[in-house]
Amino acid sequence: MGALNYKHLHYFWVVAKTGSIGRASARLHVTAQTISGQLTLFEEILGHQLFDRVGRRLQLNDMGRMVLRYADDIFTLGGELEEAVRRGPGDRMLQLRVGVTDAVPKTMAYLLLEPAMQLPQGLRIICREGKPRQLLAELATHQLDIVIADSPLPANVEVRGFNHLLGECGLDFFAAPTLARQYRKGFPHSLDGAPFLLPGDDAAMRPRLLRWFDRIGIRPQIVGEFDDGALMKAFGEAGAGIFCAPQAVTARLKKQLAVQFLGTTNEVNEQFYAVSMERRLTHPAVVAIRSTARDKLFGTAHASA
CATH class of the missing domain: 1.10.10.10 (Winged helix-like DNA-binding domain superfamily/Winged helix DNA-binding domain)
Structure with missing residues (x-):
């Protein structure tokens, strides 16, 4: 050549x-x-x-x-x-190319990425959403700087990367006002037979949630399954069923949606990772994301409920 x-x-x-x-x-x-x-x-x-x-x-x-x-x-x-x-020397805007797996709630993705947008030198963010395998392949070919995911790098994926745990939190449960009034009393056992909206198969939290239902002896009526968390919340707001979300997004979710809080559990944890090709994170935007997530976002998750 x-x-x-x-x-x-x-x-x-x-x-x-x-x-x-x-x-x-x-x-x-x-x-x-x-x-x-x-x-x-x-x-x-x-x-x-x-x-x-x-x-x-x-x-x-x-x-x-x-x-x-x-x-x-x-x-x-x-x-x-x-x-x-x-623009002149010393004034170059940073660029961050980030992939967000479709199982990560969009509100959570924003809260995780928000600190990077506050960097004094400014940031141009290129954000792509997709399936984990697709995004990890782009990470391996250096098309992305990091991938935000709800699970660590799978062992069966031929990508040499490193998992950086950003934080974890329990789950809060929500419903439209009519359903909330009906099922709030006696939570979580009140969920037995209640209409429930379940995250899709790609959500790492889904099997943990189902095991928790089995462990406490309840069987909600699954009326819908959703790969897209935003679509699930739209159905929940419309009164189609009860849904859950990470505790870390509760405060923002209450402001955004006309739903009410039913209850919470810390027996089911949802985790969030930054997957990178670096063992040690060096990109200023990624360092800001990790620091804020660990020190503020997940540190105050329980207080928001």
């Missing part, structure tokens, strides 16, 4: 972004023949084809998608460099 030519890389990037040589030609004000020739030369230098020719269309293949991810990072960083030069 020869030396990387960034002009070739830029032509490739614009073609990939616009979807065709013709549109890239119009954007770059360069003839289509020039772009086509430079693209072919770029593929020869890399020793790999980056597009599959489907009729008259170009479609990125697996190698092309990998190169595009690196090109995105390179040209995003180039844009940041231009902005930093305009």
Whole structure:
């Protein structure tokens, strides 16, 4: 492989972004023949084809998608460099690329990430939500700085990473006012037969919650299961059933939703982790997230109920 030519890389990037040589030609004000020739030369230098020719269309293949991810990072960083030069030395905005697994409640994700937004040098946050395996794969290829998850790195995932426990807390239970009045007295045994909204299979807390139900001898009527915690809360607010949430978000949840508190348990804990490729966290934003979570967010979780 020869030396990387960034002009070739830029032509490739614009073609990939616009979807065709013709549109890239119009954007770059360069003839289509020039772009086509430079693209072919770029593929020869890399020793790999980056597009599959489907009729008259170009479609990125697996190698092309990998190169595009690196090109995105390179040209995003180039844009940041231009902005930093305009703003002057010592005034560069930090960037944090964070993945949040879909089992983490969105309110919790915000509370965990909020301290990073308060850094004096400013922060540009790029936040992606998805399944754990997808996000961990992006972490392994350095597309993400950290992944916020409700469980540590699974042993069967081929990613060498490190788990940093941010904190843990018990669960609080909520319902619309009519259901809350009906089932608050005698909690938690009042939940026996009560309509209940259960977190989806990806939630690490789900099996612990079900074991707790079995241990205290109650069987709620499961009327819904939700991968999306925000959707579960919307159904709960509408009166479809009782739902639970981490104690650490109770104060904010009471302000956001027209629901009432039923009761709490510390026998079921929900945990939250920052998964990184570093054994020792060094990114200022991630350090702020961990410090605030340990010292304030989870330290005061019980008081909020």
